[in-house]
Amino acid sequence: MSRSVSVATLRRMKREGQPIVALTAYDYALARAVDEAGVDVVLVGDSLGMVIQGHAGTVPVTLEEMAYHTRCVARGLDRALLMTDLPFLSDFDARSALESASVLMKSGGAQMVKIEATAEQAPIVAALSRAGVPVCAHFGLRPQRVLQMGGYRVQGRGEDGAEAVLADARALADAGADVLLVECLPANLAARIQAEVDVPLIGIGAGPGCDGQILVIQDMLGITPGQAPRFSHDFLADTGSIQSALSAYAEAVRSGQFPAREHCFD
Ligand code: KIV
Numbered sequence: 001m002s003r004s005v006s007v008a009t010l011r012r013m014k015r016e017g018q019p020i021v022a023l024t025a026y027d028y029a030l031a032r033a034v035d036e037a038g039v040d041v042v043l044v045g046d047s048l049g050m051v052i053q054g055h056a057g058t059v060p061v062t063l064e065e066m067a068y069h070t071r072c073v074a075r076g077l078d079r080a081l082l083m084t085d086l087p088f089l090s091d092f093d094a095r096s097a098l099e100s101a102s103v104l105m106k107s108g109g110a111q112m113v114k115i116e117a118t119a120e121q122a123p124i125v126a127a128l129s130r131a132g133v134p135v136c137a138h139f140g141l142r143p144q145r146v147l148q149m150g151g152y153r154v155q156g157r158g159e160d161g162a163e164a165v166l167a168d169a170r171a172l173a174d175a176g177a178d179v180l181l182v183e184c185l186p187a188n189l190a191a192r193i194q195a196e197v198d199v200p201l202i203g204i205g206a207g208p209g210c211d212g213q214i215l216v217i218q219d220m221l222g223i224t225p226g227q228a229p230r231f232s233h234d235f236l237a238d239t240g241s242i243q244s245a246l247s248a249y250a251e252a253v254r255s256g257q258f259p260a261r262e263h264c265f266d
Helices: 007-016 028-036 063-074 094-107 119-130 143-149 158-174 187-196 235-239 242-255
Strands: 020-024 041-044 081-085 112-116 135-140 179-183 201-204 212-215
Touching: 007 020, 007 081, 020 242, 028 041, 028 063, 028 242, 041 063, 041 212, 063 081, 063 094, 094 112, 094 119, 112 119, 112 143, 119 135, 119 158, 135 158, 158 179, 158 187, 179 187, 187 201, 212 242, 235 242
Parallel strands: 020 041, 020 212, 041 081, 081 112, 112 135, 135 179, 179 201, 201 212
Antiparallel strands: none
16 A cells, blocks of 8 residues: 655655654544544554553554554555554564564555664664565663563663663664654653654654654543553643544644643653
């Protein structure tokens, strides 16, 4: 399926300083609404484990479930680029990552896969890229690793923490990642990565200095059970309809109004 937003579009947007608007979706109806709002990148995130399936985290999500939701979303998109997460342990080495990407792209219709990675996984990113798989490398907070990392915490704090995250950014970009996605970083660290690395950088909880922003759709509609993450904003409360909330989010990212100071970490 060829849509109008491509990897080349995202590169051009970075070069021209045009903010990239990204959002998650997991079903056909919301995918259509998100596409109509002019969102550039739609992510079928393994966050569906929490917001669709009601699990405490993303670990239980399977490859088959990701492929199913990707097929649903693919039918709703005309314009946006469709990115799908490689779920936990579906990418533990290059071979498994290639096999999983094959399922998501061939049977799901994904146009890019997202892998949670640090410099250690750069060879896996390189293998995907060599095989012609468009790749987004997700680092900083990696939700698939929260059991190891000790919770959902801001990453990259302090000099050593910042240097480690910068080293991840360089290694993943050098390995051929087409997009970098950073989660829960101090805003000034994300801005350093954006300035240093040629690859488009999308942030969540990483401040306004990224090339683009992404949120989980339930968070920005204010329908996530429990407490919403501090870096999100309830656009539905501001606007009163889902379609207007999605358009308001796209407009707020493009105009630089979102994220504001209160959504950022130091
Ligand atoms: O799974 C997901 O929704 C994500 C976002 C938090 C970027 O990875």
